[in-house]
Amino acid sequence: MARVFSGIQPSGELHIGNYLGAVQNWVRLQHQHDCLFSVVDLHAITQPYEPAALAQRTLDMAISLYAVGLDPERCIVFVQSQVPEHTELNWLLTTVTPLGELERQTQFKDKSQRQESVPAGLLNYPVLQAADVLLYEATLVPVGEDQLQHLELMREIARRWNSRFANGRAAERGEGFGFPEPQALLSTAKRVLGLDGQAKMSKSLGNTIGLFETPETIWEKLKPAATDPARVTRRDPGNPDICNIFTIHQGFSPPETQALVARNCRTAGWGCLDCKRVLADNMIAALTPVRERAQELRSQPRRVGETLRAGAAKARAIARRTMERVRRRMGLLEGARV
Ligand code: AQP
Numbered sequence: 001m002a003r004v005f006s007g008i009q010p011s012g013e014l015h016i017g018n019y020l021g022a023v024q025n026w027v028r029l030q031h032q033h034d035c036l037f038s039v040v041d042l043h044a045i046t047q048p049y050e051p052a053a054l055a056q057r058t059l060d061m062a063i064s065l066y067a068v069g070l071d072p073e074r075c076i077v078f079v080q081s082q083v084p085e086h087t088e089l090n091w092l093l094t095t096v097t098p099l100g101e102l103e104r105q106t107q108f109k110d111k112s113q114r115q116e117s118v119p120a121g122l123l124n125y126p127v128l129q130a131a132d133v134l135l136y137e138a139t140l141v142p143v144g145e146d147q148l149q150h151l152e153l154m155r156e157i158a159r160r161w162n163s164r165f166a167n168g169r170a171a172e173r174g175e176g177f178g179f180p181e182p183q184a185l186l187s188t189a190k191r192v193l194g195l196d197g198q199a200k201m202s203k204s205l206g207n208t209i210g211l212f213e214t215p216e217t218i219w220e221k222l223k224p225a226a227t228d229p230a231r232v233t234r235r236d237p238g239n240p241d242i243c244n245i246f247t248i249h250q251g252f253s254p255p256e257t258q259a260l261v262a263r264n265c266r267t268a269g270w271g272c273l274d275c276k277r278v279l280a281d282n283m284i285a286a287l288t289p290v291r292e293r294a295q296e297l298r299s300q301p302r303r304v305g306e307t308l309r310a311g312a313a314k315a316r317a318i319a320r321r322t323m324e325r326v327r328r329r330m331g332l333l334e335g336a337r338v
Contacts, residue, residue, distance in 0.1 A: 004033045005138035005182075007040035007080065007129075010054065010061040011047060012203030013210040016283075019068065020189035020251035021144030027069040029142060029185075035075035036136055036315055037065060042080050042087065043128060046121040047111065047204065059301060062308055064211060067294035078311035080132065085319035089131035090124070092330060096160040097127050101153055107146065130154040134161075134179045135319045141182050145190040146200055155181040165329040177325040189251045193244040197226025212291045215284045222280050227272045228265075238265040238272070245276060252282045 006026060008018060029035055039061045041054060058079055070077050080086055102108065102123050112118040129150050133141055134157075141151060158179040166178030191200055194207025201208050209221050227245050228238040240246035240262040249261050257278065264270035297304055328334065 001032075001034045002140050003136055003138045004029050004035040004140045004142065004185075005038070005133045005136050006142050007038040007043070007132055008061060008065070009044040009203070010039050010041055010057040011044045011049070012057075013208070013212065014061065014064040014068075015201055015203060015208035015210050016248060016251070017144070017192035017194075017201030017208065018203075019211055020192055020248070021146075021187055022142055023065065023068055024251065025142040025185065025187045026065075026075075029140075030070060030075040033140065036138070036318075037070060037075060037077050038080045038132065038315075039065070039078075040080040040132065043125060046119060046125055048115065059304060059308075060298075063294055063297045063304055066297055066304070066307075067290050068211070072307050072311060076311050076314045077308065078315045079308055082309065082312035083135075083316045083319050085135055085316065085323050086128065086131050088323060089135050089319075089326065090128045092326060093127050093131055093134070093157055093161065094124065096164060097130075097153075097157055101156065102126065105153065106149055126150045126153050127157065130157045133182050134158060135322050136315070137180055137322065139180050139182055140185050142185040142187070144192075144200075145186060148184055148186075151182065151184040158182070165326075177329060189247050192247055192251075193226070195221055195225040197229070197244055209283075211287060212294055213287075214291075215280075215288070218283055218287070219277075219280045222276045223273070225276070227275075231268075231272060234271045235268050237268045240265045245272070245279060249275075249279050249282075252279065252286050254282075257282065 004026075006022060008014070008023065014023065026035065026037055039058050041058045044054065044057075062077060062079065065077055066072070105126055108123055108125065112122055115122070130153070133154060141147075141154075143151065158181050162178040193199070194201040194205060195209065196207050199205055199207065209218060213221070222245075225245060228240075228243040230236060231238040243265065246258075246261065246265065249258055253261065261270075261275055261278065265275060
């Protein structure tokens, strides 16, 4: 079984971009691999945020993950800041990370433009992400397309650390330790655009459909959403391959409906509103039970907190073992020696 790690920031409500791009895959993977999924609150604080609201948002995101189907009996779900080894490994990895690589990350450039004063934590974000994954020696990372550049850097960090600190002769004796180079795992909806059809759907851009919206809101948001820009009038044929609404259909509608939608789009048999109505019905059918499960979990915050702490304890047991080996390889003085 491969080890899988992925995370999500508690920076707002879980939306269908996060769901179709990553989280839906997580639910499937928990049945096939050894999986860890984290609510990465330490990443979320690299953007402006409200301290009084963060803990509640973290709990809400965990509830969302349980509600969509992550089962604490099948995978480890935990809050990043409850496993301090993430920040320790982050620091150690910064010593092998080239500054130039960090400065050329697209997400850093985008997000730093939106802030007046840019915190160093935003620059360091991909190193913390590398620590998240390498701490568990994970080999598969299910993410959306926006994270591919970070994944490439993570592999580079692993290679640099290995070439500096992994000991070849010890490895021959079976005592070596080096980080595996993790691979990204993309879903079919690897990039869901926002409802305006411009930027990617993003919690911080307010262009989302949340996973827990009511049926009325889902329809109200879908109605004006951007489609193929070439469809100006009802009679113009469209191209589903470049339509964001069709991407969302691929996540919520069965294959035969997708085929029907594509045909009716190309022949102008349906207008965009007809296509959106079918999508709304399928989304509502899929998301109503998820919304109900979330409501039930919200009424039991203490139980959710306990489940998360148990998840953090399991994650920490793995993280500690990795850190013992990392510290030794990097030459840090062991307490037992003096
Ligand atoms: N629009 C998207 N399409 C496909 N996948 C997406 N993901 C995010 N947006 C899309 C994937 O969701 C996972 C969790 O993302 P995150 O919360 O760690 O951070 P993010 O990518 O920065 O998500 P947001 O919604 O855009 O958050 P903010 O606005 O706070 O930055 C990741 O695997 C991501 O690829």
